[in-house]
Amino acid sequence: MSDVNFDRRALLAASGVFALVGFAGLRVPARAAGLAATPSMRGGANNYLPGAPIVARIGGGGFVMSGTVRRAGDGAPLPGERIQIWAHTTEGSERDERSHGATLTDENGAFRLEMPQIIPALGQAHAHLAYDGGEYDTVFLRPLLPSPKVTRLEAHFILQSA
Amino acid sequence: MGMVAALLIWTGLVLATLLPLTFAATSEYLAWRDPIYITAGLAGVVALCLLLVQPLLARGWLPGLRLLSGRVVHRIVGVFLVAAVVIHVGGLWITSPPDIIDALLLRSPTPFSIWGVIAMWALFAAALLSLLGRRLSPRIWRLGHTSLVSIVVLGSAIHAILIEGTMNTTSKAVLCGLTVTATVAAVARSWLRARSRASGKE
Numbered sequence: 001m002s003d004v005n006f007d008r009r010a011l012l013a014a015s016g017v018f019a020l021v022g023f024a025g026l027r028v029p030a031r032a033a034g035l036a037a038t039p040s041m042r043g044g045a046n047n048y049l050p051g052a053p054i055v056a057r058i059g060g061g062g063f064v065m066s067g068t069v070r071r072a073g074d075g076a077p078l079p080g081e082r083i084q085i086w087a088h089t090t091e092g093s094e095r096d097e098r099s100h101g102a103t104l105t106d107e108n109g110a111f112r113l114e115m116p117q118i119i120p121a122l123g124q125a126h127a128h129l130a131y132d133g134g135e136y137d138t139v140f141l142r143p144l145l146p147s148p149k150v151t152r153l154e155a156h157f158i159l160q161s162a
Numbered sequence: 163m164g165m166v167a168a169l170l171i172w173t174g175l176v177l178a179t180l181l182p183l184t185f186a187a188t189s190e191y192l193a194w195r196d197p198i199y200i201t202a203g204l205a206g207v208v209a210l211c212l213l214l215v216q217p218l219l220a221r222g223w224l225p226g227l228r229l230l231s232g233r234v235v236h237r238i239v240g241v242f243l244v245a246a247v248v249i250h251v252g253g254l255w256i257t258s259p260p261d262i263i264d265a266l267l268l269r270s271p272t273p274f275s276i277w278g279v280i281a282m283w284a285l286f287a288a289a290l291l292s293l294l295g296r297r298l299s300p301r302i303w304r305l306g307h308t309s310l311v312s313i314v315v316l317g318s319a320i321h322a323i324l325i326e327g328t329m330n331t332t333s334k335a336v337l338c339g340l341t342v343t344a345t346v347a348a349v350a351r352s353w354l355r356a357r358s359r360a361s362g363k364e
Contacts, residue, residue, distance in 0.1 A: 042271035046260035090194050094258060119194055122254065122261045123272050123325040142271060148326065 034073040037137065037160035044140030047094035048130060052084045058101035059091040061114030064152040065127060069105045071136075072160045077109025083157070084130040085113055088121030094128070120148050129155050137162050168225030175218070178340050179211035182333040189328035202253025203328055209246035210322055212239055213315055214341040217348035237292070244289050247282055274324035281317030284310045304356060308349045315345040 065085050069078045086100040093099065103113040118125055125145040132138045136159035143155045186207045192200055215224075219236035222229035255262040265275035288310035295303060319338040322329065 042269060043261065043264055046264065047258060088194070093196070093199075119191055120326045122258055123274055123327055125326060 035070065035075040035158055037072040038139055038141070038156070038158045040138070040140045041142040044128060044142040045130070046128065046142075047086065048084075048128065048140065049086070049097060049100050050132070052086070052100040052102045054082065054103060055101040055113075057113060058085065058115035059089065059098060060116055062151065063089070063115050063117045064112065065115055065129070065155070066110070066112040066152070067129070067155040067157065069109045069111065069131065069157040069159065072158050075158070077105075077107075078136075078159065079105055079107045079109055081105045081109070081111075081131060081157075081159075082133055083111050083113075084132070085115060085127065087115065087118045087127040089116035089118050091116040094121065117151065118145060118148075118153070127153055127155070129157075131157050131159060135162060136160055171223075171225055175215070175224070178337055179214060182329055182337045183207055183211060185330035185333050186328040189330075191328050196257070198253050199257040202250050202257060205246045205249040205253065206322075207329060209243055209250060210318060210337060210341070212243045212246065213318055214337060214344060215239055216243070216311070217341075217344040221348045221351055223344075223348075240289065240292065244285060247285055251282065272324075274321045277317045277324070278321040281314045281321060284313035284317065288314060301356070304352060308352055312345060312349060315341055 067083070069081045069083065070076060071078055082102050082104055084100065084102045086094055088094050089099060091098065101113060101115065103111050105111045118127055125148040126142055127145070129141040129143070130139070139157055139159065141155050141157070143153060145153055183204075186204060195203070216236060216239060218224045219227060219232045219239060222232045224232060227235060251262065261270065261272075264270040265272070265279055268276055268279065270276070288307060291298075291303070291306050291310065298306070319342050322334055322338055
């Protein structure tokens with residue numbers, strides 16, 4: 001019986017050390033580098049058309065794409081940044097020019113653009129967003145809809161100075 | 163085999179393939195796809211249905227198709243299967259080239275595409291092996307064919323299940339389950355017969 005107790009104590013001690021090291025590992029780089037930049041997602045740049053026009057909304061709207069743009073390190077909101085958005089929707093495929101549009105972030109670094117309802121394409125319901133302003137490193141995002149039925153989606157950018 | 167059993171088997175097969183095809187062909191998503199995309203998607207569903215038929219034909223388990231004529235039909239269906247997969251991948255390539263290039267280069271963000279690509283190459287390899295057929299020893303041929311088609315069936319089933327598309331979830335799961343079961347049974351039967359034949363010789 002004492003063997004079992006010893007094993008359990010050793011296990012508890014080991015997992016305690018493991019947890020401490022784990023938390024320390026998470027905290028230290030965060031303190032050193034500040035807010036880390038958002039990496040581009042795989043496939044994020046697919047069917048990208050450079051220079052999509054700034055629009056009040058894409059097509060008839062109905063689906064709300066929103067998010068924020070902040071600076072890596074201190075996390076300061078970035079106003080006036082241009083975010084391009086495209087997806088396969090009820091009004092066209094990703095490759096159609098009319099499925100593409102852009103919007104600017106407000107003084108709080110937030111953006112919001114209405115677009116037609118996104119529907120699953122090539123196996124997943126997803127959107128594409130791009131920051132390619134030049135002042136910061138280009139980032140392409142490809143967020144997934146939690147369900148094809150949802151009518152809003154958020155995506156957030158943290159940009160690294162180029 | 164009795165008429166009733168034969169009728170039940172054929173009815174089951176027709177239902178298991180026709181229901182998923184009908185659901186996919188009437189999906190609401192089709193309204194927002196162009197004809198090439200629709201054709202590509204349906205070719206994938208057809209390929210999945212043919213995968214269920216293949217082990218049944220190969221083992222002569224379909225009433226009315228004895229082992230020999232079943233094998234002939236198995237080869238013809240195999241040609242259609244390769245054609246369906248070529249139409250599936252080609253049509254999707256035309257629909258969205260970067261997504262298919264990512265999939266073929268195994269760098270796609272979608273988890274299902276790697277399974278589809280594995281199944282596609284295994285199918286092409288199985289088709290090539292069939293062309294070599296007679297030049298190989300029966301043992302090597304059987305081992306090669308059963309291994310490759312097992313990869314095709316497993317890869318295709320996972321590929322289909324993970325996709326959010328035109329197929330109805332339940333009929334898709336039933337079709338995949340039946341296809342995997344039929345393939346496992348056919349491969350196991352082939353191995354058992356080969357083993358009993360080998361031990362009979364000793």
